[in-house]
Amino acid sequence: MGKAQKKTGKGRLDKYYKLAKEQGYRARSAFKLIQLNKKYSFLESARCCIDLCAAPGGWLQVASKAMPVNSLIVGVDLVSIKPIPRVVTFAADITTVHCRNLIRNELKDWKADVVLHDGAPNVGTAWIQDAYSQSELVLMSLKLAVEFLIKGGTFVTKVFRSRDYNNLIWVFNQLFSKVEATKPPSSRYAFTFNNSISIDPKFLDPKHVFKDVDATLTLPNGAAANNVQANVFQPEKKRRHRDGYDDNDYTLFKQVGVAEFIHASDPIAVLGAVNKMTFTTEEEKSWALLPLTSLDVKANLDDLKVLGKGDFKVLLKWRTALREELGLEVRSKHVEELTEVAEVVDIVDEDEQIQQELERLNAEATSRTKRERRRANEVKRKTIQRMQLQMTAPLDIGLEQTDAGLRHGQEDVFDLEYAERASRRAGYPGTVDTDDEGEVPDEDLQDNSLDEGVMDTEERDGDRVQLLENDLDGLYETYRERLAERDTKFRVREARRNDKRREDWSGIGKGEAQDETEEDEGGGWDEMERLKAKGDDSDWQSSSQLPKRRRPDQQGTPRKKARMLNSLGDPQNASQAGKNTAVWFSQDIFKGLDRPSEDDTESDSSTHSQDDEDEMSDVSDLDPDDGVEVVPLESDDAEMWDVNNENEDELKSSHVQKYGLLTAEAVSLAQDLVNRRKTRTELVNDGFTRYSLNSKEGLPKWFLDDESKYFIPNIPITKEAVQALRAKQRALDARPIKKIAEAKARKKLKAAQRIEKALKKAEGVTNTSDLTEREKAQQVEKLIRKGLAKGRKKKEVKVVVAKGVHKGLKGRPKGVKGRYVMVDPRMKKEVRAKKERERENKKRKRN
Ligand SMILES: C[S@@+](CC[C@H](N)C(=O)[O-])C[C@H]1O[C@@H](n2cnc3c(N)ncnc32)[C@H](O)[C@@H]1O
Numbered sequence: 121m122g123k124a125q126k127k128t129g130k131g132r133l134d135k136y137y138k139l140a141k142e143q144g145y146r147a148r149s150a151f152k153l154i155q156l157n158k159k160y161s162f163l164e165s166a167r168c169c170i171d172l173c174a175a176p177g178g179w180l181q182v183a184s185k186a187m188p189v190n191s192l193i194v195g196v197d198l199v200s201i202k203p204i205p206r207v208v209t210f211a212a213d214i215t216t217v218h219c220r221n222l223i224r225n226e227l228k229d230w231k232a233d234v235v236l237h238d239g240a241p242n243v244g245t246a247w248i249q250d251a252y253s254q255s256e257l258v259l260m261s262l263k264l265a266v267e268f269l270i271k272g273g274t275f276v277t278k279v280f281r282s283r284d285y286n287n288l289i290w291v292f293n294q295l296f297s298k299v300e301a302t303k304p305p306s307s308r309y310a311f312t313f314n315n316s317i318s319i320d321p322k323f324l325d326p327k328h329v330f331k332d333v334d335a336t337l338t339l340p341n342g343a344a345a346n347n348v349q350a351n352v353f354q355p356e357k358k359r360r361h362r363d364g365y366d367d368n369d370y371t372l373f374k375q376v377g378v379a380e381f382i383h384a385s386d387p388i389a390v391l392g393a394v395n396k397m398t399f400t401t402e403e404e405k406s407w408a409l410l411p412l413t414s415l416d417v418k419a420n421l422d423d424l425k426v427l428g429k430g431d432f433k434v435l436l437k438w439r440t441a442l443r444e445e446l447g448l449e450v451r452s453k454h455v456e457e458l459t460e461v462a463e464v465v466d467i468v469d470e471d472e473q474i475q476q477e478l479e480r481l482n483a484e485a486t487s488r489t490k491r492e493r494r495r496a497n498e499v500k501r502k503t504i505q506r507m508q509l510q511m512t513a514p515l516d517i518g519l520e521q522t523d524a525g526l527r528h529g530q531e532d533v534f535d536l537e538y539a540e541r542a543s544r545r546a547g548y549p550g551t552v553d554t555d556d557e558g559e560v561p562d563e564d565l566q567d568n569s570l571d572e573g574v575m576d577t578e579e580r581d582g583d584r585v586q587l588l589e590n591d592l593d594g595l596y597e598t599y600r601e602r603l604a605e606r607d608t609k610f611r612v613r614e615a616r617r618n619d620k621r622r623e624d625w626s627g628i629g630k631g632e633a634q635d636e637t638e639e640d641e642g643g644g645w646d647e648m649e650r651l652k653a654k655g656d657d658s659d660w661q662s663s664s665q666l667p668k669r670r671r672p673d674q675q676g677t678p679r680k681k682a683r684m685l686n687s688l689g690d691p692q693n694a695s696q697a698g699k700n701t702a703v704w705f706s707q708d709i710f711k712g713l714d715r716p717s718e719d720d721t722e723s724d725s726s727t728h729s730q731d732d733e734d735e736m737s738d739v740s741d742l743d744p745d746d747g748v749e750v751v752p753l754e755s756d757d758a759e760m761w762d763v764n765n766e767n768e769d770e771l772k773s774s775h776v777q778k779y780g781l782l783t784a785e786a787v788s789l790a791q792d793l794v795n796r797r798k799t800r801t802e803l804v805n806d807g808f809t810r811y812s813l814n815s816k817e818g819l820p821k822w823f824l825d826d827e828s829k830y831f832i833p834n835i836p837i838t839k840e841a842v843q844a845l846r847a848k849q850r851a852l853d854a855r856p857i858k859k860i861a862e863a864k865a866r867k868k869l870k871a872a873q874r875i876e877k878a879l880k881k882a883e884g885v886t887n888t889s890d891l892t893e894r895e896k897a898q899q900v901e902k903l904i905r906k907g908l909a910k911g912r913k914k915k916e917v918k919v920v921v922a923k924g925v926h927k928g929l930k931g932r933p934k935g936v937k938g939r940y941v942m943v944d945p946r947m948k949k950e951v952r953a954k955k956e957r958e959r960e961n962k963k964r965k966r967n
Pocket residue numbers: 146147149150172173174175176177178179180196197198199212213214215238239240241242257
């Protein structure tokens with residue numbers, strides 16, 4: 121907001137308007153009187169006060185508060201005023217005798233200590249006319265003041281800066297021993313004065329005052345002061361007399377010495393009346409040589425008729441400076457305030473204060489936002505860290521993220537992408553892979569730059585990962601093609617793998633692999649078989665499950681995979697897995713790739729990568745007896761695999777293994793069970809074959825025993841897996857949905873805004889000087905309570921009993937606002953009686 125805009129009354133109006141509302145004043149103008157009284161303290165000692173033009177009653181409220189308890193306060197206005205405690209009011213025109221009589225009746229033989237007048241004419245459109253009417257009103261109020269004021273009493277009136285301004289001042293000076301013009305910050309002008317002296321009726325006659333007083337301001341060479349003010353303050357709107365001359369002025373060109381202007385009691389009048397000022401006398405010439413007499417000033421003095429408002433200001437400033445230089449300047453308030461400069465400076469100061477205050481508040485708000493953002497980032501960082509360290513259960517994650525979301529209302533609480541991004545930033549290619557205890561790079565995690573300037577890095581990381589993925593995808597495809605070409609078994613298994621039904625239900629049996637009697641062409645698969653057989657035939661179990669296609673980026677990060685191996689507790693499995701790993705990595709395809717370092721694969725015999733593990737479990741860890749893959753895992757990880765994740769790789773996580781969810785089929789089945797898309801019975805029924813209903817008669821016992829033992833549906837999931845997934849689902853269900861979180865965040869934000877607003881208002885109250893500390897405290901409390909109560913607003917339903925005036929009424933009953941409900945008194949009684957009867961009956965039955 122620029123200064124020019126702030127200078128307009130609107131900004132100020134807003135401020136005082138709000139203050140007035142807050143403090144229960146009927147008009148913002150109340151602050152004018154508060155400020156005047158603060159400066160001159162005339163109300164505290166007054167016993168009788170007349171307020172002329174008092175509606176709606178702001179000044180009366182102030183007077184009533186500030187004056188002693190038993191004082192008499194009378195308020196008059198054209199319009200009626202709502203009652204105010206201890207105040208007598210009536211409607212009358214202050215320019216009439218009727219009004220005077222009313223006041224007389226009220227005061228009896230009392231005299232007023234204070235007469236107030238804040239009148240503004242209700243008529244007129246043009247500025248001049250308004251100003252004139254206002255001046256007239258002032259004179260009328262002065263008339264009443266003179267009549268009713270006690271000797272030494274105070275008259276306070278508002279005067280516009282019109283052409284009549286000087287005339288009015290002159291009259292006031294004739295009637296009162298002390299006249300002071302002041303501009304309270306909230307207003308334009310007021311005059312306080314006391315000690316009334318001899319009164320000439322002409323002083324109170326508008327025609328006389330506004331005509332004859334002009335004469336007193338006539339300049340030495342005949343230039344009339346009439347209109348001169350306007351000439352200076354509104355040089356653009358110079359009013360010309362019809363016949364081309366100003367009133368009483370028939371000289372076309374007026375020229376005076378600069379001294380005239382410097383010594384004039386009304387320099388503005390001089391400025392408005394003359395065409396040119398010259399440095400004629402010796403003294404004047406010496407002034408011309410002073411540094412403060414700039415070329416600008418000289419040029420301005422040369423032709424006053426072409427000057428604008430700004431130029432006049434320059435001249436007035438120069439005059440003041442010169443007077444100070446000459447020791448003439450009594451920085452009289454009167455002269456200062458007569459100039460526009462004083463007014464502008466005053467307003468600008470006030471506006472600047474407000475501006476500064478606003479800037480301070482803005483700065484505070486910004487730093488608060490920053491602080492909160494930092495705190496939220498810290499929470500997120502910790503959450504991610506905990507996720508990476510596997511310290512956080514899914515439910516906790518949900519709650520924490522909700523909290524963060526609530527604080528800001530920005531983050532999507534279910535946005536797992538965020539966690540992934542954060543972990544990538546911390547040096548990991550993907551969230552799913554980052555549950556590695558040993559690999560959390562602390563320094564990276566300490567990095568607080570989660571919020572800013574990360575987009576580029578993220579994108580670059582993403583691109584890099586994508587490129588790597590593409591490369592490895594290609595490599596893997598080549599490998600598979602070569603394998604397919606060379607290995608018939610591979611092709612057969614591939615075909616079987618594609619036969620979903622069979623795989624789902626038949627499980628994966630040792631026999632199947634053994635059934636295959638294809639020619640051994642060597643290489644690839646056969647090479648593996650051979651090596652495995654070499655290792656430990658007894659442990660080896662072939663599988664119908666073929667190596668699954670997986671994200672090659674997992675292949676490329678053996679360091680990470682070493683972690684998975686540590687979690688395998690079963691020594692038997694571990695050693696087998698170790699062999700499997702060795703066999704798997706001995707293939708050509710892995711030759712070019714980095715092998716796990718010594719350190720990482722310390723316990724070689726008990727470690728293998730995630731991918732290897734996949735392969736091995738596919739190939740060998742299946743128990744053909746029950747068709748359920750059981751991988752012993754002693755990890756205490758509470759975190760479960762995300763049911764909704766479609767990424768196949770994630771099926772390989774240790775959590776999944778823990779629950780035996782090693783294949784996509786197992787997971788999809790488990791999901792079906794968890795989500796009740798399939799029942800256990802359905803699964804069992806689906807497991808029947810055409811032989812299942814064959815007669816068992818005549819069959820040997822050993823056969824039947826075996827049948828009961830082995831002829832069971834082969835469901836590749838465990839009970840624990842289903843339970844674990846159910847628990848996970850429950851945890852997910854327990855998380856608040858996004859909309860609720862958002863609504864909560866909105867509610868919280870609104871509450872904070874309300875409190876902030878209330879606090880600002882409270883600040884306004886505490887800064888007000890006309891209230892006692894107790895009153896301030898009460899008002900502040902009221903404001904805060906109001907702020908808090910707004911949020912809790914409940915829709916109240918008024919209960920209206922349909923009796924008396926409301927009996928048989930249709931539509932809204934009189935005087936009832938808002939929601940209401942009509943109740944019938946008889947119905948109420950009847951319902952109560954019915955309930956009573958029922959209770960009695962029950963009692964009786966029980967007895
Ligand atoms: C600015 S308001 C006064 C506000 C008042 N001081 C307060 O604090 O509430 C000006 C009032 O002057 C009144 N007024 C204008 N001409 C009047 C007249 N001739 N006689 C009485 N009241 C008049 C208007 O009705 C208007 O209410």
